[in-house]
Amino acid sequence: MEFLASIGRVVLGFLAHVGRLTAFTATAVSHTVRPPFFYRLTLKAMIEIGYYSLPVVGLTAIFSGMVLALQSYTGFARFSAEGAVATVVVLSMTRELGPVLAGLMVAGRIGASMAAEIGTMRVTEQIDALVTLSTNPFKYLVAPRLIAGTLMLPFLVGVADIIGVFGGYIVGVYKLGFNPSSYISRTWEYLEPLDVISGLTKAAVFGFLISLMGCYNGYYSKGGAQGVGKATTNSVVSAAILILIFNYIITALYFGK
Amino acid sequence: MSHMSTPVEPKIKLADVHKAFGPKVVLDGIDLAVQPGESVVIIGGSGTGKSVTLKCILGLLRPEQGSVTVDGQDVVAMGGRAREAMLRKFGMLFQGGALFDSMTVWENVAFGLIQGRGMKRAEAREIAIDKLAQVGLAASAGDLMPVELSGGMQKRVALARAIASSPEIIFFDEPTTGLDPIMADVINDLIVQCVKNVGATALSITHDMASARKIADRIAMLYKGRLIWIGSPKDIDHSGNEFVDQFIHGRAEGPIKMELRA
Ligand SMILES: Nc1ncnc2c1ncn2[C@@H]1O[C@H](COP(=O)(O)OP(=O)(O)OP(=O)(O)O)[C@@H](O)[C@H]1O
Numbered sequence: 001m002e003f004l005a006s007i008g009r010v011v012l013g014f015l016a017h018v019g020r021l022t023a024f025t026a027t028a029v030s031h032t033v034r035p036p037f038f039y040r041l042t043l044k045a046m047i048e049i050g051y052y053s054l055p056v057v058g059l060t061a062i063f064s065g066m067v068l069a070l071q072s073y074t075g076f077a078r079f080s081a082e083g084a085v086a087t088v089v090v091l092s093m094t095r096e097l098g099p100v101l102a103g104l105m106v107a108g109r110i111g112a113s114m115a116a117e118i119g120t121m122r123v124t125e126q127i128d129a130l131v132t133l134s135t136n137p138f139k140y141l142v143a144p145r146l147i148a149g150t151l152m153l154p155f156l157v158g159v160a161d162i163i164g165v166f167g168g169y170i171v172g173v174y175k176l177g178f179n180p181s182s183y184i185s186r187t188w189e190y191l192e193p194l195d196v197i198s199g200l201t202k203a204a205v206f207g208f209l210i211s212l213m214g215c216y217n218g219y220y221s222k223g224g225a226q227g228v229g230k231a232t233t234n235s236v237v238s239a240a241i242l243i244l245i246f247n248y249i250i251t252a253l254y255f256g257k
Numbered sequence: 258m259s260h261m262s263t264p265v266e267p268k269i270k271l272a273d274v275h276k277a278f279g280p281k282v283v284l285d286g287i288d289l290a291v292q293p294g295e296s297v298v299i300i301g302g303s304g305t306g307k308s309v310t311l312k313c314i315l316g317l318l319r320p321e322q323g324s325v326t327v328d329g330q331d332v333v334a335m336g337g338r339a340r341e342a343m344l345r346k347f348g349m350l351f352q353g354g355a356l357f358d359s360m361t362v363w364e365n366v367a368f369g370l371i372q373g374r375g376m377k378r379a380e381a382r383e384i385a386i387d388k389l390a391q392v393g394l395a396a397s398a399g400d401l402m403p404v405e406l407s408g409g410m411q412k413r414v415a416l417a418r419a420i421a422s423s424p425e426i427i428f429f430d431e432p433t434t435g436l437d438p439i440m441a442d443v444i445n446d447l448i449v450q451c452v453k454n455v456g457a458t459a460l461s462i463t464h465d466m467a468s469a470r471k472i473a474d475r476i477a478m479l480y481k482g483r484l485i486w487i488g489s490p491k492d493i494d495h496s497g498n499e500f501v502d503q504f505i506h507g508r509a510e511g512p513i514k515m516e517l518r519a
């Protein structure tokens with residue numbers, strides 16, 4: 001009986017958690033479309049996410065593109081398909097690696113800082129103070145971050161796609177000896193709009209999830225510095241897992257016939 | 258309790274309010290009516306639930322049982338817009354200050370005016386500087402960040418923020434804790450002025466008996482989740498209640514036992 005009871009407790013705890021997250025998400029989303037809007041805060045969050053993440057996303061993208069070129073070249077050489085390198089690089093970057101790697105990097109950078117900031121505001125009663133000053137914390141803290149995350153991740157992934165392809169080009173041309181113009185034409189040859197569109201869709205979803213996890217974990221953090229630390233870790237881990245799950249779901253929706 | 262017989266509707270009314278955190282019962286049936294323009298002070302030992310009482314009235318915590326009404330409206334069940342409108346009547350000084358650490362001091366003080374009431378920044382800044390002067394802070398302090406201030410200065414900024422929008426109802430959670438005696442008295446005068454001159458209703462918490470005597474129309478003592486004594490400050494010295502006697506004289510011996518381990 002003890003055993004069953006403990007299973008029951010875990011299940012109930014999980015369901016309570018899911019319920020709370022669902023309610024949080026619904027409230028947060030409803031506040032992104034209802035006025036008043038906090039334009040300045042949204043712009044600030046967009047700059048924080050979009051602009052200040054450029055270095056880390058760019059660096060990730062260029063090395064991913066480079067290693068893709070190198071790996072596919074040596075791998076495909078086994079069945080004399082080296083010519084496919086440019087195509088492999090551009091398809092992998094736009095469809096998979098761009099959104100997933102950028103998402104994971106931004107989850108570490110932005111999700112964590114959102115959880116820490118909102119969590120600190122929670123444990124120091126700044127969120128309570130907001131409420132008593134007639135300002136809805138969902139509107140003031142959560143909505144701007146959700147909007148910024150959803151809009152800026154596609155931008156970052158667009159940049160990552162370009163930089164990643166460029167990384168592949170560098171390795172392809174300067175190390176593997178491809179002809180520059182044929183590498184570029186091979187890059188375009190099999191690329192379809194849907195490859196890019198699916199990647200950008202993923203990016204938007206990931207951006208939303210990163211902000212949601214950052215805000216949610218911060219909002220419900222409790223118990224001082226330790227609680228904020230836990231919220232920060234949880235926001236990164238849960239965002240990363242959700243990114244991988246939704247990556248599969250979106251891929252299946254677009255391409256899984 | 259002479260106020261209870263007047264026909265005026267109380268500004269704030271708590272009836273049989275219960276609040277527990279898990280198994281820990283904090284409020285165990287609180288009854289309190291605060292009349293318009295009255296200043297009530299809650300005293301009581303540390304951890305007895307004074308701050309929790311204020312938070313239940315503001316809707317930051319939800320009592321499991323009992324009703325809380327403000328101007329006759331039930332606030333426990335109130336949601337969204339109605340609550341925002343209700344909270345516009347309030348100013349709250351949090352025990353820990355709860356200043357927004359990402360904003361300058363004047364922006365903190367002006368926050369309710371700018372966000373809550375849509376006032377122009379320049380105009381709100383004027384008011385903020387004026388409120389800062391009332392709590393003894395120079396205009397130059399307005400451009401600092403909260404972390405650059407001392408603890409007592411932060412408390413005074415939080416006080417300025419609480420009264421910035423000239424609210425009808427003001428809650429002060431330990432307004433003079435951490436201030437020097439002279440500044441504490443300046444703040445006492447400011448609170449009295451808010452109530453007497455501006456006509457606000459005030460509910461304060463303090464451990465400072467001198468302050469309580471000065472600002473209170475009535476003093477209520479919270480002990481073990483209930484208000485065990487309510488009366489005027491002039492009666493508190495001969496309340497005939499041994500708990501109150503022990504508390505106001507700060508004696509370790511008496512019916513109130515501190516939960517210490519030997
Ligand atoms: N959010 C919370 N979660 C769990 N327990 C809480 C919470 N807030 C308060 N408590 C508990 O409720 C009790 C009363 O807390 P409260 O802050 O009201 O005390 P207080 O009377 O204001 O004391 P002090 O004079 O020290 O400020 C405390 O024992 C505290 O542990």
Ligand SMILES: [Mg+2]
Pocket residue numbers: 307308309352430
């Ligand atoms: Mg307290």
